[in-house]
Amino acid sequence: GGSAGWVAVGLSACRLLQGVLNLGTSENRLCFDLIEDRLARPDMNCLEPDLFQYPNTQGARSFREEIAKFLTDYAGAAKELNPEHITVMNGCCAVFATLSTVLCDPGDGYLIPAPHYGGINSKMWLYGGLQPVHVPLFSEVTDEETHPFQLTVEKLEAALQQAKKQGIRVRALILINPHNPLGGIYPAQLLKECLEFAHRHELHVIMDEIYMLSVYDDTTFTSVLSLDGLPDPERTHFMWGFSKDFGMSGIRVGVLYTRNHDVLKAVNQLAVFHSCPGPVQHVLSQFLKDRDWLDNVFFPTNKKRLKEAQNLLVDGLADVGIPVLRSSAGLYVWADFRKFLKSQTFEAELELWQRLLEKKLLISPGKAFYCYEPGWFRLVFSDSVDKIYLCIERLEQMLHANDADSVVNNTSSTADTLCNPEKDSSGKTSNTPGDDVSQPKKILVY
The missing domain is CATH 3.40.640.10 (Type I PLP-dependent aspartate aminotransferase-like (Major domain))
Known part of the structure; x- marks a missing residue:
């Protein structure tokens, strides 16, 4: 069944973890330098005895x-x-x-x-x-x-x-x-x-x-x-x-x-x-x-870095033919991989996820979010420039290594459609997960 398949994937994934680029965990890794600097100030160390009591x-x-x-x-x-x-x-x-x-x-x-x-x-x-x-x-x-x-x-x-x-x-x-x-x-x-x-x-x-x-x-x-x-x-x-x-x-x-x-x-x-x-x-x-630190250092710098990283990932995905939903917040983009599925099914989504993992790229499949359409993935961008470039490089290698094998079908929206909410978006599939949707075992999504 579906759950057994995810367990099998989880066990095989454990053997692949070394060298895996993780764009699946929603963590903000962009501002630790600011936090580290603020932690070094004296007020952080003024610990009163009551803090160590119940x-x-x-x-x-x-x-x-x-x-x-x-x-x-x-x-x-x-x-x-x-x-x-x-x-x-x-x-x-x-x-x-x-x-x-x-x-x-x-x-x-x-x-x-x-x-x-x-x-x-x-x-x-x-x-x-x-x-x-x-x-x-x-x-x-x-x-x-x-x-x-x-x-x-x-x-x-x-x-x-x-x-x-x-x-x-x-x-x-x-x-x-x-x-x-x-x-x-x-x-x-x-x-x-x-x-x-x-x-x-x-x-x-x-x-x-x-x-x-x-x-x-x-x-x-x-x-x-x-x-x-x-x-x-x-x-x-x-x-x-x-x-x-x-x-x-x-x-x-x-x-x-x-x-x-x-x-x-x-x-x-x-x-x-x-x-x-x-x-x-x-x-x-x-x-x-x-x-003063929040308003003039941390939050403006964080916003600037988030936007730069988001732009970098969105542009890179567009270069390899992957449109994303227009977004304003969070640490991730919701990307449309439907044209790279062999069929518009959650089995095909799982297969694509496995192939990406084999190429040492971990992103989160739509089924992990109980999405009712197969082919959507969440990619986290709040990481270093080098890792974003590496993500795009591995996607390019996997998705376009042999374009003849890529199954392009008309259910995928164009990048312009997804990025512009004023325009129509096509392709609702009838393959909804229904009762089969379950949180993938051994694949923790944060």
Whole structure:
């Protein structure tokens, strides 16, 4: 079956790891020089004895105060955030896991537009035993839409009603903004419509904004924290972390902000299993309170480097005939490899992924994100210039070593179509993954 195939791939992949170029893991490797320099300043080493004692499982009060000030300013919060509404955990994965069991009962479902970051499903299952209810998005642009993979409230309604027919009680809606893997940003109006939809159906909304400050173009990002007069503030829960925007995926710190006292109280009972070390909280507090460094060094430099790296990868992919979806944020691009599939199936996608891995290139296949169209891959660009060039070189060698063997079919959109949301995009395939979509075993996508 499908899962057995992925296990076999995982085992064979282990033997190939040496020398593999990893553009599959969403990590920001562009700004460690800035972080290293800031870590060398004296304030980082002023550690008080209480930091080495048993911590407040909700997070140190001083750390939560700095987080509240930071998010108030950088998320453009409608009102000053209350640090008592914040819980700090060892990563956003822990936030997903704890919320799943606090908000829902085993067997309940949660709505989530697909494709989406695949790791959410395992986290929501771990404690809560929840099942995803996908809202399928496609590359084909209909008359009512303006760009590929567009979310609408009508699609949310359709997925919810289908779940009800199947006897699934849906309790929550998960939105990733900026989106992973699409790299898009939800317009403020759509965000409001989604919140109103959830309010009508009494659904909790979990807003994952972990790429909030990794916007590299001039598109306006609207945080849910910035909206005044939320339709249902007691059911709206925000998460963010240091992994992406600060390039600190190894530091393992995630943040939950909720105004629901009962939810917060229940989450804090589980937070004891997911607490962050005191010295780590101190160090991160120094980062957050240094606004001069954030505003004049780190964030502008990070944005500039992200944009340069994104341009480099997009241009390189275009040179080898691979268009990408237009994106504004995140550390990756969503690339269209459909014309290189031998058939428009997920089996062919897996075969292409294996061939790329054999050429020592690891990128993430669309099926790992529960995409309903085969042939889409996520490539991470937040790495060195040398690695991006090497990626393009290996793609060129593999895809065009023998062009006669390349199966070019008309389902692939042109680069101009995908990069320009005003133009139509063709080729929705009927081969949807349906129940066969499962998180690939041994292939961890972050």
